[in-house]
Amino acid sequence: MAAEKPRNQTIGAVRRTFQPWADPDKKPLIRFENVVKRFGDFTAVDNVSLDIYEREFFALLGPSGCGKTTLMRMLAGFEEPTEGRLTLAGEDISGIPPYRRPVNMMFQSYALFPHMNVLDNIAFGLKQDKMPKADIAARVEEMLKLTKLEKFAKRKPHQLSGGQRQRVALARSLAKRPKVLLLDEPLGALDKKLREETQFELMDLQMDLGMTFLIVTHDQEEAMTVADRIAVMNHGVLMQVAPPAVIYEQPATRYVADFIGEVNLVEGKVISASGDETRLSSPITPHPLRVSQSLGLKPGEEACIAIRPEKLRISLDEPADTSENCFRGEIWDIGYLGDLSIYHVELECGQRIKVSQPNLSRVVQRPITWDDKVWVTFAPHAGVMLTR
C-alpha cells in the first residue's frame, strides 16, 4: 500500500447528503421496468423494477442462483430480457449488442487476455474505439497509475498475483470511462484481508471518478461496506432496496432480516396496539413483549419480532423490571470471537436464541459460562415487527 493520500475534503459532504433515490425529480441513469428473464421453464428474473442513479454505488445481493448475475448481464448486453424494458440514460438499450453499449464489466474470473501483457489488456477497449495512439498511451498510463500497476505494464497475466490481476481487470474495465461499471463478484478470489482493503479502495475510486458502479455479490459484508444502496434478491425477485443501515435495522421481510446478519425471529400475537406501540404475546416466553412500532395491527393478528443478537442484553441477575421484554434460559453454547462473544441461550420452551455481547473489559469477575441460568432482555425499540 502506498502512503495514505490526503482526503478530498468534499467526499464527506457528498457522502453525507447523497440520496438521489429520495428525490422524485431526479431521473434515474438505469431503469429496469418490469423486467422478466426466462431460461426455458426457469424464471431467473421475475418482474423486477429498479432505478439506479448516477454516481451511485449500487449492490445486488443474494444467494447464488437468485438472478442477480442475470440482471447484471442484461445490462451488459449478454442476455436480453424476455419481457419488460431496460433503459440507460433514458434510452431503451434492448437489442443493442454488448460491443455497442456504454457500460463495461469486470468479470468474476477477471477474464484477462492471457496472450497480451498488462498494457495491451488495458488498451484493448480503447483500440476498439479507434482512439488516436497518443491518447491511448496517455489513458493507459493514467489507469496504470490509478491502480498502482506501473511496474507491471509489460507482464503477462500469468506473471501476476491474484491482487494484481484484480487491479488489471479493474483498470481495463475503467479505461473506456463507461457510464456504468459492472462488477461481478470482483473480490471473490482475494483473501479476506486484501478483500477488505480493496473494498475501501473501490469506494474511494468510485467517489474520485464520479462514476456509477453496480456490484454483484453474495457477500453481505462486502455489499454493506461499499454500497450506497443494496437490493436484496431471492428467486429472481427484489426483496428490498434500501441503504445498508435500513436493510439491517428495518428489514422489510423475514427473509431479508434472516439473510442479512444474524437475527432472532420471535413469533407472536398482538395483544394491544396503541399510538406507536404494540404489545404482543409469544409462546416462547410468559412475559409480554412490547415494541415501539405500530403497523396498524389489530389484536389477535400475528406478527414476528426480529431482534438482532447484539441488541439483546444478557445477565446473571434478575432484572429490576420483569413485566415485559424478557426471556429466561440457560446457556447452551458460547462462541468466543475476541471482540465479542456469542451466547446461545436455550429458553424454557426449548427454543434457542442468539445473544452477542462485546467483551469490553479484559478481566471479568464472574464470566457467564455453560449451564448458567440467565436473563435476556431488550429495549422496546430494539425489535422490528414483521408481518411478511
Place this chain on the structure above:
Amino acid sequence: MRKGLTWFNVTSIALGFAFLYIPILILVIYSFNASRLVTVWAGFSTQWYWALLENDQLIDAAWVTLRIAFFSSLVATVLGTMAALALTRYGRFWGRSLFSGMIYAPLVMPEVITGLSLLLLFVAVNFDRGFWTVLLAHITFTMCFVAVVVQSRLVTFDRALEEAALDLGCPPFKTFFTITLPLILPAVVSGFMLAFTLSLDDLVIASFTTGPGATTLPMRIYSQVRLGVTPEINAVCTILIAIVTVVVIVASIVTKRAENLRQAEERAALQG
C-alpha cells in the same frame, strides 16, 4: 510400492518396442544397402536415395501426395474448427446430437466403406476422378479428426474472455480472430498436422477415389511392391517415416507446451 524397473517391466517394454519398431528399423537399414537384392547386405550406400531423384514416377507421386496432403488438411482444418465451434458453442440447436454423431462417424467408419461411398458419389454425379476427387475425399475423412482435437481444447476455453472482448467494444468476428483463435491456435495447428499425416499415408481411400494422373505415393509404392521390393522403395519409405515422425513430434511438442503454459497460469492463479 517399488519404484524403478523390474526385470518383468524391462522385458515387456523391450518386447513391445521390438514388435513395433524392428520391421521399420529393418526397412530403414536396408534402404542404405549397396546391393540390389533387398535381403542381402552388401555394405553401406546412399545410392538408392540418389536413384530416387531419377525416378520420375515416384517423384511425381510424392509431389501429388504432398499437394493433396497440404491442401486437404488446410481445408479440413478450417471446416473442422468451424464444426468444433458449432458443437461447443451453440448449446442446443435443432439436430445437434445428430450433427455431432455424424462428425465423429468417419473416425470409426471402415476406410473401405468411406472410400467406396465416395467413389459411388463421384460416379453418380459424374465427377471426373483424379486429383480433385482425392483431395475432396481426404478433406472428408480428416476433417473429423481436426474437429475432435479442436473441440477438446474449446471445452476448457473460458468464454468470459470472449465476453470481455465484446464488452470492451470488439465485434464478434474480430473477437474470434484477436482472442479466440490465438488462444486455441496450438490445438488448431496440431489438428492440421494430424490431418496432414493422415492424408500423407492414406492408401485405401485414395485408391477408391483416384483417377488417371493422380497416383499418390502410397499407391505407387504398393503397386511397385507387387512387382517385387526394390531398395528404392525402402528409401522412399524411410523418407516418409522421417517426415511423419517430424510432424508428429512437432505437433506433440506444440500441444505439450501450450498445455504446460496453461497449467502454469492456472497454478499462478490459484496461488494468487
